[in-house]
Structures are given as C-alpha cells and as structure tokens.
Amino acid sequence: MDRVRRLKLILWMLLGLAAAVAITRFFFGLGATTHLSDATPWGLWVGFDVMGGVALAAGGFVVTATVYIFKLDEFHSIVRPAVLTAFLGYVAVAVGLLFDLGLPWHIWYMTIYWNPHSPLFEVGWCVMLYLTVLTLEFFPVPAEDISALASVRRFLVKLRIPLVIVGIALSTLHQSSLGSLFLIMPYRLFPLWYSPILPVLFFVSAIGLGLMMVILESHFTAYLYRRKPETKLMRPLGEAAGWVLILYLALRFGDLAYRGQLHYLFASAWQVKLFWVEIAAMAIVPLVMLWQRQFRKSSNWQWATAAIATTGIVLNRIDVGGLADLSRGGSLYLPEWTEIVISLGIVAAATLLFLFMVEHFRVWEHRPADPDADPRKLPEFNKVGFTWLGTPVIAGRVKYSLAFVLAAGFGFLLLGSPRAASMGATPTPTHRARGNVGNIGLQLAAARTGKPAPATAGTGVLYLDADLTNWGVTFYHQREIDRNGGEKSCVICHHMNMPHDQESGCYECHRDMYLPTDSFRHDWHASPKGANLACVQCHERGYPRTSAHVKPCSDCHKDLVPAGATIKITTYIAPSYVDAMHTLCIGCHVKVAQKENKPEIARCAECHKGKLNFAAAQNYLYSRHAPAGRLVVLPPPKVSEVH
Amino acid sequence: MRAAILTDTTKCIGCSECVIACKKVNHLPNDIPQRWDMNDGLSADNWTSVIGEPADKFVRKQCRHCLEPACVSACPVGAMHKTELGPVIYESAKCIGCRYCMMACPFGIPRYQWSDPVPHVRKCILCYDRIKEGGQPACTEVCPTKATIYGDRDQLLAIAHQRLRENPGKYINRVWGESEVGGTSVLYISDIDLSFLTYGEQFGKMPLPDATRPAMEAVPFAFVGMGAAMAGLYWIIKRRMKLEAERADEKAGGKPGSEE
Amino acid sequence: MTAWIDFARGPLFRLSLALMVLGLLRIFIITLLEVRDGYRANSDKIVSWKEIRRQTLGWLFPMFRLWRQRPIYSTVSFLFHIGLIVTPIFLASHILLWRQSVGISWAALPQVAANWLALLVIFTGAGLFLGRALYSPARKISHRQDYFWPLLLITPFVTGYIASNAVISPRTYQEMMLVHIYSGDLILLLIPFTKLAHCVLAPLSQLVTGVAWKFPPGAGDRVAETLGFADRPTWVLNPRLTTAPVEEAIRKGGVAK
Structure with a gap:
C-alpha cells in the first residue's frame, strides 16, 4: 500500500475513535469526557484546538503577504497550499470550539449579543470574518473546473489584493488577541508566561509558526506524494522564521528582565521546567539547527527543524491555555485520553480534507497522480475471505470505512460508563464508626465551650466519620440512650438491621458516603447456597423485574423494621451515608427544637464541631483520603418526611 | 445605595x-x-x-x-x-x-x-x-x-x-x-x-478589566494601521517594480512605456 | 460471574451496538456507491424501476410471491423475522436498561406478548433449522454456516425465556443471563460482517441486479487482457460474446423498459 493510503487508513481510524468520543461528549456533557474542573476550566481543547489551531494556520496570512504584498514571486507556488492549510485550520478551530463550548448551539449569539470589552468577543468576530476571507481567497481554486462559476471566479481574482490586505489585518488582530485573552488573569497564569505584552508575543510567534508550518507541510506532502522536496524554496522561509524567533526570544526575555521576573527562571517550581522545555523546543533548538550547514541542503533537516519549532509553539499555547495555571488547590490539569482523541480526530479530518483537495483540485501546479488510480492496476482482494474488493480506489473506500467503523466500536468499548463519569462522583466507601474516642471528642467539645468535660467522657461515645477524613460528628451514644428511655429506645434509630443482628453498623448498608447503595443481596437470595428463591417468589409475574413490582422485604423479614422505628423502609435502595445520617438525626433535632424552643440544637454546628485529630492515624489517612475541607451541606429535611 | x-x-x-x-x-x-x-x-x-x-x-x-x-x-x-x-x-x-x-x-x-x-x-x-x-x-x-x-x-x-x-x-x-x-x-x-x-x-x-483595556483599545488602530501599512507597502513595491521594469527596458534599448 | 455479566452488558454491548449500527450503515452506503459506479460504467443505462420495486416488495412480504410457491416456509420465515426484530427492541426489561444507561425509553410490549413472541421465535427458528436439515433440495444449497445461524439466533431467546420464567430453569438465573447477553452481543457483532447483513441489504439486492449488474463496455477486452490474450480480438475467443442479441432484444422490447 502506498504512503498516502497508509496515512489515510490511520487518519480514518483516528476519526472513528473520535466519533465515539464525540457522541459521548454531546450526550453526557463535558464532565464525562474531559478532565476539566472548576479549578482549570480551560484545557487541551482551548490550548491546542483553538489557540494552537489558529497559530498553526498563520501560514496563510504570512505567505499571502510575502507573495501579494512584498511581490516575492518565487514563492507563488506555495500560496495555494498555504491558503488551503489556513482555511482548513480555521475550520478545525471552529469545530474544536464546538466541542469545547458548553452550549455550542449558542455560538452564533456572539453576532447578536455584543461585549466589545471582551477579547474573546473580538477573537470570535475576527475568526468568523477571516474564515470568510479565506473561503473567498481559496474559492477560485475549486471553481477552476466549473465553467458556471467562471464569472464569480473572475470577480474574486480581481478582489484578491483587498482580500489579502483585510486578511492580514484580521490575522494581526486575532493572533494577538488570543494573547490578550490572558491579560485579565495576572493572578492565575504563572509569572513566566504572564506579561502585559502577551498579545505582541503571540503575534510574533504566530508569524514564526506560520513559516515553520509551511516548511513542514511542504516536506510532508512531498514525502507523501513522492514529489521532489522544495528544499531550495524553503530555505529562505526557514531563515526568515529564524529572525522572527530571535525577535521573539529578545522580546520575551527582555520583558521578563524589564519587569524584574528573571529570578523565576531558576525557581524550583515544575512550571519552570516546563518553561525551559517550551523555550528550547520553540526557539533555541530550531535556531541552533537553522545555523547548521545541513539546513541549506537537507530536506530532512529542514523538516525536523520545523517540526520541533511547531511543537514548541503549540506547547506554548497549551501552557498558556491551561497547563501553566496556578490553581488554588495546586491541582495539575492533565488531559483525559478522550480530549486527546477529539483533538487528533479534528486534525485527522482536516488532513483528510487537505488530501482530498490536493487530489481533486489544482492546489499544486501539478495535481499529484494517484498511484492507485490506474485502471489497469489489478483489483484487490480481502485477505480474510478472499472476496473481491474492486480496483485499488474502490478497495481503499472499503478499507477506510472498515477502519473507521472498527475504531469507533473500539472507542465505545474504551469509554467507561459515561453515565457514572458524568456524575463526577468518586465512590467513597464507608467505614465503621470509630469507638472509644470519648475522651478526645468530649475534650474537644469542652475546650470549645469552656465547660468541664461531662461525666460520660470515655464511654459510649462514637465518632461518625465514615469516609475517615476526620471531619465528622462526635456522637454521644450513651447520652442518646439515656435521653430516649434506655435500652428500649434502640428501635428508634436502628431501623433495619441485618438478619439476626441487632447492632450492625450503619455503614453495612449505607455503603457509600455520598451515593445510594443497592442493599439487597440479589446473589445471596437467588443462590441455591443462600435463600434459594426463584425470581417469581419475590417479583410479580408478567412485569419487568424492578423495584416497582416486587414483594416488600417485610413480607418475609417481619422483624426487620421494629415497631417504633423512626424511618419506614419503602425500598431496598439505601440512601448515601450522609443523607441517611442527616435525615435520621436532623429529623428528631428539628422536632425537639420546635417543641422545646431551642433552635440551636437543629443547627449544623450542634453536631459538626470540627476536625478530630487522630494523631496516630492521621498521616496514613491523609495520604490516602485527602479531601480536607470538603464540606457537603444539605438542607435539613422537612419534618413531614421523617416519621 | x-x-x-x-x-x-x-x-x-x-x-x-x-x-x-x-x-x-x-x-x-x-x-x-x-x-x-x-x-x-x-x-x-x-x-x-x-x-x-x-x-x-x-x-x-x-x-x-x-x-x-x-x-x-x-x-x-x-x-x-x-x-x-x-x-x-x-x-x-x-x-x-x-x-x-x-x-x-x-x-x-x-x-x-x-x-x-x-x-x-x-x-x-x-x-x-x-x-x-x-x-x-x-x-x-x-x-x-x-x-x-x-x-x-x-x-x-x-x-x-x-x-x-x-x-x-x-x-x-x-x-x-x-x-x-x-x-x-x-x-x-x-x-x-x-x-x-x-x-x-x-x-x-x-x-482587572484595566489590564485588557489598553489591548482592546488598540484594536481599531491595529486594524486600520495594519491595513494601511499593507496597502501602502503594496503600492510602493508595485510602483518600484514598475519603475525598475521601465528602466530595464530603457537599458535594453526598448521604447519607454511600450508594452507590446 | 457478575463482573462478566456487567462487562457484557456495559462496554461489550456498546462495542457490539456501535459496530452493528455503523457497520450496517457502512455496507449500505458502500453498496449504494457501487451501484452508482456500476451505473456509470454501464453502456446500457436503461433501469426498470418498476420491476425492481415489484421484485423487492414481492420477496420481502410473503403474501405476494412466495406464498404461492411455498406457503408453510414463507409463513414460518415471516413470523420468525417479525419476532426476531420486535421482541428484543420492545421488551420492557431491555427498555429499562436503556433508560438506566442513556436515559431514553419508548413504548414496551406487554410481558405476556413478549413471552409468546419469544416462544414463536424459538419454534419457528427451530423449524427453519429442521427444514433446512431435512429437506434435501434445501440441504443441497446450504453451506455449513447456514445451519449455525438459526441456532445462534434463537440462543438468546431460549436463555432469555428461561431466565424470565425461572421455574423451568435448569441452571441459575445468572448463568442463563450470561449466555443470553454474550450470545446477544455476538449476534450484534456478527450482523454487519456476515450474511445477517441482509437486514439492511435486502431492499438493495434487486437494485444491484437491476442497475449495476451489467457488463461495462470493454469488459471482454479486459478479461482477455488479464488472461493473456490481449493481442487477440475478443470475438476470436468466443464469437457469442457480442452484445448483438441483447441489442436486438431491446429493440424488440423484450427487456422491460
């Protein structure tokens, strides 16, 4: 198989994977498919797809300026591919934006609701207008073959110079405004990236990247279609890019020095290492490579230089867009594989469109001959069943679509449970209440109120923090027993024990701190070694087997809900530990508060007195369950909900 | 209030x-x-x-x-x-x-x-x-x-x-x-x-809005300025190339201004 | 065992369903493209749409054509197909799974009807298998895989029926469900890559015959070239390989227009 077809096969595969993720993204939202968070609301899709994409497409305005304004006619042959790359790049940006926006179907609101103070508003408008300009600039190429469009084409060709000038002006604006976006977050961006001249830095690096991208694209397509590499033509472009990069380095370090931030260069934060990697890839290494003699002759050397530089500049955009954020929790944003797949999928789609355009229209002076299009080439056969796939072109169609379908299926296999992911809740298994903490708990309470510790200190005191974060409630078990009338009062709270057990802990059924648990043990009830029941002994015949049509547990387990229990059991879905405890405790507290006119006993602080320090356990627990200060606040239930 | x-x-x-x-x-x-x-x-x-x-x-x-x-x-x-x-x-x-x-x-x-x-x-x-x-x-x-x-x-x-x-x-x-x-x-x-x-x-x-304000206020000037600069450059370069071409024609002995 | 069941009804089901939907879409589109290519290559551009429509509908619904020739087979086959398609889609328990995992649901069959439909599929499926095995003309045109399909197709129905009416279950509910879900996933996976794909290709088969299956101009020359007789004119190989009889038939109006 030829290079082009092998590449296309890989691209279609990426597209298939991305299709699976895309469907999940729009069905289940950003939470299910990204690693974004309230601390880092922007990530790879903004950094790479939007900011990187716009910068990668800078070749369009740089090359049109070179040829049409500066009249350097020797570069005329690269205008069409450069404009095409820019056009597809901006289309990719728009598509990437549709994935990243929470409400992509509102994207057109920018045309009717205006906020000219916002850099993003300006970027949005510029990109829209520039995409139009690029469409008009490129349209004459596909229109060449259609005689009906000849007059439109002639008109657009006449309009070329104004279009080029407007395109350059628009590019200047939004390339720099992408930097302006971040001017408003001086406290968020790491000081090595934040700078008042970010717009200028973005614009300059975009020119460098545009030139490098042209080199990369020229050599890559030359390799693909086995054309002669344009090494001689690319050399002056590389050298121009070198000067731009030198200017960029001077601006960036000059700005750091001017603002007295140079000391950060040797700080020990991981961001500093990132900075050096970025600077090395985007400027230092390419500059060194540009100075070597090989750059003049070797196409491999040229494209390696360009590849390193483009990687570096795209990394810069990703850093500014999310990686180099200072987030309060210090949490590091790393993209989820789904985010990477979507980004790659968009690139793949753009590349496939590029190859299509190149093969079907006169983007280059000579349309590349498809090595497989020869009608005399032997037909291909499926290797598995030796079925006829047709001529190589038709066989390609069959293979690409198969790659797409298989990859999409594989993507669906890889996507875990999107429903669970979109809830964002990590399962938090619960643990037994900690006993014998009386002394610590009562001392804490006593220290807070200033009164001496009560006599019950040390006996019958539990610490309820089922997630073991040490944020919990000191529960005076003995006191509750005494107040509610001795041993007989157990039934008020212990509503549904495990069979033949009067003291099973709450955590045994309320098995997750924040999520409900199915506490019915299906396996055991249906298993011959357990209760050995047939389905129809509990489930009603003729209905789907859900909790809606099933015998209540109390039909068999008559002692499970003792008379006088506070809570009635309607279903075997046990609420989360937090909900269960809150409903149970707050219900009584609210009633008593109303009856005895003591509002303070129904307040959170009555029970939640703060963090308990289990000195011995703390290090271990904190290293594993670290959500310190996670406050989950629930309104107290209405009294009527509690029986 | x-x-x-x-x-x-x-x-x-x-x-x-x-x-x-x-x-x-x-x-x-x-x-x-x-x-x-x-x-x-x-x-x-x-x-x-x-x-x-x-x-x-x-x-x-x-x-x-x-x-x-x-x-x-x-x-x-x-x-x-x-x-x-x-x-x-x-x-x-x-x-x-x-x-x-x-x-x-x-x-x-x-x-x-x-x-x-x-x-x-x-x-x-x-x-x-x-x-x-x-x-x-x-x-x-x-x-x-x-x-x-x-x-x-x-x-x-x-x-x-x-x-x-x-x-x-x-x-x-x-x-x-x-x-x-x-x-x-x-x-x-x-x-x-x-x-x-x-x-x-x-x-x-x-x-913080003051941090973006200068950049946003520069936008119309950048647009017009860049457009004007490009148009000006285009005109100058075109003119110069035309003059050069005429001079080259003169040197070659052709009639000035004659384009076939 | 629960973990295996969860895998089959979670990721594996998503994989199978995606492959089925996209795979069927793929072969449908590819077939249409091939019809288009075939039509372009043909010298004979006459397409008898009426005949294609008549044939397609006639073979799809047994009461038109097949009924006259094989009443029992056509009825059994028709009922089998109806149950095969309707039961899994409109079964209340399946819809419940959809609602739990994606949040969409639609009208369900009553459980009694679903039970009867499942039985219908099982017995008609078994009947088709026996018919193929015992009726010698059918046996002669059968491949080995043709015996496999009815058996595979009724497997999830048998296990599902037993699992939902557990009084008659020889094994535990879980084991039944395991076989049920894995065989169901396997069917979905195989549909687009095997002859089961006729579920979407059936309406196209007459179209392919009517539009695309004609000899492109110069076909004989290429055959000759491939066989190594390129230097000899085609008619030397076989004087009957001319389009003259066809053209004459068209002239006479014998080929439908």
Whole structure:
C-alpha cells in the first residue's frame, strides 16, 4: 500500500475513535469526557484546538503577504497550499470550539449579543470574518473546473489584493488577541508566561509558526506524494522564521528582565521546567539547527527543524491555555485520553480534507497522480475471505470505512460508563464508626465551650466519620440512650438491621458516603447456597423485574423494621451515608427544637464541631483520603418526611 | 445605595445557617462531592460555603461582587452584568459556555455544571431579587451571630474600620475587599490572613478589566494601521517594480512605456 | 460471574451496538456507491424501476410471491423475522436498561406478548433449522454456516425465556443471563460482517441486479487482457460474446423498459 493510503487508513481510524468520543461528549456533557474542573476550566481543547489551531494556520496570512504584498514571486507556488492549510485550520478551530463550548448551539449569539470589552468577543468576530476571507481567497481554486462559476471566479481574482490586505489585518488582530485573552488573569497564569505584552508575543510567534508550518507541510506532502522536496524554496522561509524567533526570544526575555521576573527562571517550581522545555523546543533548538550547514541542503533537516519549532509553539499555547495555571488547590490539569482523541480526530479530518483537495483540485501546479488510480492496476482482494474488493480506489473506500467503523466500536468499548463519569462522583466507601474516642471528642467539645468535660467522657461515645477524613460528628451514644428511655429506645434509630443482628453498623448498608447503595443481596437470595428463591417468589409475574413490582422485604423479614422505628423502609435502595445520617438525626433535632424552643440544637454546628485529630492515624489517612475541607451541606429535611 | 456584605470572621461560629438559607432561597439541589470541585465547598449548586480551616477558624466564601468585575468584562456575549445596586448577576439564556468568566475571576468563584449536557455557569447573585425589593440576602438575614451583615458599602466600610479601631490586636488591621482589584462589595475583617480565599497572591489595586483595556483599545488602530501599512507597502513595491521594469527596458534599448 | 455479566452488558454491548449500527450503515452506503459506479460504467443505462420495486416488495412480504410457491416456509420465515426484530427492541426489561444507561425509553410490549413472541421465535427458528436439515433440495444449497445461524439466533431467546420464567430453569438465573447477553452481543457483532447483513441489504439486492449488474463496455477486452490474450480480438475467443442479441432484444422490447 502506498504512503498516502497508509496515512489515510490511520487518519480514518483516528476519526472513528473520535466519533465515539464525540457522541459521548454531546450526550453526557463535558464532565464525562474531559478532565476539566472548576479549578482549570480551560484545557487541551482551548490550548491546542483553538489557540494552537489558529497559530498553526498563520501560514496563510504570512505567505499571502510575502507573495501579494512584498511581490516575492518565487514563492507563488506555495500560496495555494498555504491558503488551503489556513482555511482548513480555521475550520478545525471552529469545530474544536464546538466541542469545547458548553452550549455550542449558542455560538452564533456572539453576532447578536455584543461585549466589545471582551477579547474573546473580538477573537470570535475576527475568526468568523477571516474564515470568510479565506473561503473567498481559496474559492477560485475549486471553481477552476466549473465553467458556471467562471464569472464569480473572475470577480474574486480581481478582489484578491483587498482580500489579502483585510486578511492580514484580521490575522494581526486575532493572533494577538488570543494573547490578550490572558491579560485579565495576572493572578492565575504563572509569572513566566504572564506579561502585559502577551498579545505582541503571540503575534510574533504566530508569524514564526506560520513559516515553520509551511516548511513542514511542504516536506510532508512531498514525502507523501513522492514529489521532489522544495528544499531550495524553503530555505529562505526557514531563515526568515529564524529572525522572527530571535525577535521573539529578545522580546520575551527582555520583558521578563524589564519587569524584574528573571529570578523565576531558576525557581524550583515544575512550571519552570516546563518553561525551559517550551523555550528550547520553540526557539533555541530550531535556531541552533537553522545555523547548521545541513539546513541549506537537507530536506530532512529542514523538516525536523520545523517540526520541533511547531511543537514548541503549540506547547506554548497549551501552557498558556491551561497547563501553566496556578490553581488554588495546586491541582495539575492533565488531559483525559478522550480530549486527546477529539483533538487528533479534528486534525485527522482536516488532513483528510487537505488530501482530498490536493487530489481533486489544482492546489499544486501539478495535481499529484494517484498511484492507485490506474485502471489497469489489478483489483484487490480481502485477505480474510478472499472476496473481491474492486480496483485499488474502490478497495481503499472499503478499507477506510472498515477502519473507521472498527475504531469507533473500539472507542465505545474504551469509554467507561459515561453515565457514572458524568456524575463526577468518586465512590467513597464507608467505614465503621470509630469507638472509644470519648475522651478526645468530649475534650474537644469542652475546650470549645469552656465547660468541664461531662461525666460520660470515655464511654459510649462514637465518632461518625465514615469516609475517615476526620471531619465528622462526635456522637454521644450513651447520652442518646439515656435521653430516649434506655435500652428500649434502640428501635428508634436502628431501623433495619441485618438478619439476626441487632447492632450492625450503619455503614453495612449505607455503603457509600455520598451515593445510594443497592442493599439487597440479589446473589445471596437467588443462590441455591443462600435463600434459594426463584425470581417469581419475590417479583410479580408478567412485569419487568424492578423495584416497582416486587414483594416488600417485610413480607418475609417481619422483624426487620421494629415497631417504633423512626424511618419506614419503602425500598431496598439505601440512601448515601450522609443523607441517611442527616435525615435520621436532623429529623428528631428539628422536632425537639420546635417543641422545646431551642433552635440551636437543629443547627449544623450542634453536631459538626470540627476536625478530630487522630494523631496516630492521621498521616496514613491523609495520604490516602485527602479531601480536607470538603464540606457537603444539605438542607435539613422537612419534618413531614421523617416519621 | 451600593449593596454590600461585611463578614467578621471572629464572630462566625461555623453554623452554616447562611449556606442552608442560600440553598433554600435559590432552590439549589443537594450536591455531592465531585471530581471537579475545588475543595472549598462551592459548586454549581452551592453558592456560599463556610470553610472550616485553618485551625478551627470559620471563613465564609462567596462571590465578591467586585466593583469592576473581571467576569463582566470577559464575557463575550455580555451575559454577566454589574447592576446599579451592586450585585454581579448573569443571564444564563445568553451563555455560550466558553467559561472565560471562570478563567478571569481572580477569586475563582463561578462554577460550572460539568455533569450536565446543557451546562451553565452559576454563582452567588447577592439575592438580587430580594434586595431589589428592599429586602436583604438570605444569608445575612439568618446569621445568628451577625457575623455577616448586609448594608450600604460605605456604611459597612465605616463599621469595619470602627471595629478595627475599637479592638486593636483582635483583628489584622485591614479590610479585605476595600481596595484590591478595584474593591469588592463583599468585605471581610478577620483575625487571620485571608489570602487563601484567592489564588494565594497579594492582589494589587488595579481593577482587572484595566489590564485588557489598553489591548482592546488598540484594536481599531491595529486594524486600520495594519491595513494601511499593507496597502501602502503594496503600492510602493508595485510602483518600484514598475519603475525598475521601465528602466530595464530603457537599458535594453526598448521604447519607454511600450508594452507590446 | 457478575463482573462478566456487567462487562457484557456495559462496554461489550456498546462495542457490539456501535459496530452493528455503523457497520450496517457502512455496507449500505458502500453498496449504494457501487451501484452508482456500476451505473456509470454501464453502456446500457436503461433501469426498470418498476420491476425492481415489484421484485423487492414481492420477496420481502410473503403474501405476494412466495406464498404461492411455498406457503408453510414463507409463513414460518415471516413470523420468525417479525419476532426476531420486535421482541428484543420492545421488551420492557431491555427498555429499562436503556433508560438506566442513556436515559431514553419508548413504548414496551406487554410481558405476556413478549413471552409468546419469544416462544414463536424459538419454534419457528427451530423449524427453519429442521427444514433446512431435512429437506434435501434445501440441504443441497446450504453451506455449513447456514445451519449455525438459526441456532445462534434463537440462543438468546431460549436463555432469555428461561431466565424470565425461572421455574423451568435448569441452571441459575445468572448463568442463563450470561449466555443470553454474550450470545446477544455476538449476534450484534456478527450482523454487519456476515450474511445477517441482509437486514439492511435486502431492499438493495434487486437494485444491484437491476442497475449495476451489467457488463461495462470493454469488459471482454479486459478479461482477455488479464488472461493473456490481449493481442487477440475478443470475438476470436468466443464469437457469442457480442452484445448483438441483447441489442436486438431491446429493440424488440423484450427487456422491460
């Protein structure tokens, strides 16, 4: 198989994977498919797809300026591919934006609701207008073959110079405004990236990247279609890019020095290492490579230089867009594989469109001959069943679509449970209440109120923090027993024990701190070694087997809900530990508060007195369950909900 | 009147009544800790929280309702407003979901409904509907110790300074929110350092919209300037090439100006 | 065992369903493209749409054509197909799974009807298998895989029926479900890559015959070239390989227009 077809096969595969993720993204939202968070609301899709994409497409305005304004006619042959790359790049940006926006179907609101103070508003408008300009600039190429469009084409060709000038002006604006976006977050961006001249830095690096991208694209397509590499033509472009990069380095370090931030260069934060990697890839290494003699002759050397530089500049955009954020929790944003797949999928789609355009229209002076299009080439056969796939072109169609379908299926296999992911809740298994903490708990309470510790200190005191974060409630078990009338009062709270057990802990059924648990043990009830029941002994015949049509547990387990229990059991879905405890405790507290006119006993602080320090356990627990200060606040239930 | 809230952390007993009142008034559902939370108790369904750290102190966190809000200046569709009365409110119907407000906010306040396929940005609106009709926010109304109080910003500032004066040594001598990032409507006085409510940096006095303003004001000039420069260059280069061509023709002995 | 069942009804089911939907879409589109290519290559551009429609509908619904020739086979086959398609889609328990995992649901069959339909599929499926095995003309045109399909197709129905009426179950509910789900997933996976794909290709088969299956101009020359007789004119190989009889038939109006 030829290079082009092998590449296309890989691209279609990426597209298939991305299709699976895309469907999940729009069905289940950003939470299910990204690693974004309230601390880092922007990530790879903004950094790479939007900011990187716009910068990668800078070749369009740089090359049109070179040829049409500066009249350097020797570069005329690269205008069409450069404009095409820019056009597809901006289309990719728009598509990437549709994935990243929470409400992509509102994207057109920018045309009717205006906020000219916002850099993003300006970027949005510029990109829209520039995409139009690029469409008009490129349209004459596909229109060449259609005689009906000849007059439109002639008109657009006449309009070329104004279009080029407007395109350059628009590019200047939004390339720099992408930097302006971040001017408003001086406290968020790491000081090595934040700078008042970010717009200028973005614009300059975009020119460098545009030139490098042209080199990369020229050599890559030359390799693909086995054309002669344009090494001689690319050399002056590389050298121009070198000067731009030198200017960029001077601006960036000059700005750091001017603002007295140079000391950060040797700080020990991981961001500093990132900075050096970025600077090395985007400027230092390419500059060194540009100075070597090989750059003049070797196409491999040229494209390696360009590849390193483009990687570096795209990394810069990703850093500014999310990686180099200072987030309060210090949490590091790393993209989820789904985010990477979507980004790659968009690139793949753009590349496939590029190859299509190149093969079907006169983007280059000579349309590349498809090595497989020869009608005399032997037909291909499926290797598995030796079925006829047709001529190589038709066989390609069959293979690409198969790659797409298989990859999409594989993507669906890889996507875990999107429903669970979109809830964002990590399962938090619960643990037994900690006993014998009386002394610590009562001392804490006593220290807070200033009164001496009560006599019950040390006996019958539990610490309820089922997630073991040490944020919990000191529960005076003995006191509750005494107040509610001795041993007989157990039934008020212990509503549904495990069979033949009067003291099973709450955590045994309320098995997750924040999520409900199915506490019915299906396996055991249906298993011959357990209760050995047939389905129809509990489930009603003729209905789907859900909790809606099933015998209540109390039909068999008559002692499970003792008379006088506070809570009635309607279903075997046990609420989360937090909900269960809150409903149970707050219900009584609210009633008593109303009856005895003591509002303070129904307040959170009555029970939640703060963090308990289990000195011995703390290090271990904190290293594993670290959500310190996670406050989950629930309104107290209405009294009527509690029986 | 410019609506404002003054929170005195020394008076807060951490009872979370304000949080519950906020939930009730704004009809916010129960929430569970989620992967994307910031560990400060705030979420799309929890617009205020009481942070129980550090060291047994209680600090209330909510939207600061900046006098010159970064989020309002950042929103590309103008869904965020600074009202005359003081609160920063938002129209969810206009939102496109770009989350630039979340990036721009120096206090990290706006939260996103990540779990929703149709998500919106949400945050405290200082009970705008209530204060518009002369009421006060639910949180200040229910506070049992008057640790968080509502009033006119100037009066609250006066109260704050009075408390600082009258209790030397009890407080850190500073009103948080008086002047940083141009001043906020939600003020704090405290006996502990409150920089953990922000990204941990000491804020300057410059309002953040001022940071983008020069760049945005340069936009029309950049557009016209770049366009004019390109047009001018085009004209000059074209002219020069034409002259050169004529000169070359002359040297070659051809008739000047003759083009076939 | 629960973990295996969860895998089959979670990721594996998503994989199978995606492969089935996209795979069927793929072969449908490819077939249409091939019809288009074939039509372009043909010298004979006459397409008898009416005949294609008549044939397609006639073979799809047994009451038109097949009924006259083989009444029992056509009825059994028709009922088998109806049950095969309707039961899994409109079974209340399946819809419940959809609602739990994606949040969408639609009208369900009553449980009694679903039970009867499942039985119908099992017995008609078994009947088709026996018919193929016992009727010698059918046996002669059968491949080995043709015996396999009815058996595979009724497997999830048998296990599902037993699992939902557990009084008659020889094994535990879980084991039944395991076989049920894995065989169901396997069917979905195989549909687009095997002859089961006729579920979407059936309406196209007459179209292919009517539009695309004609000899492109110069076909004989290429055959000759491939066989190594390129230097000899085609008619030397076989004088009957001319289009003259066809053209004459068209002239006479014998080929439908």
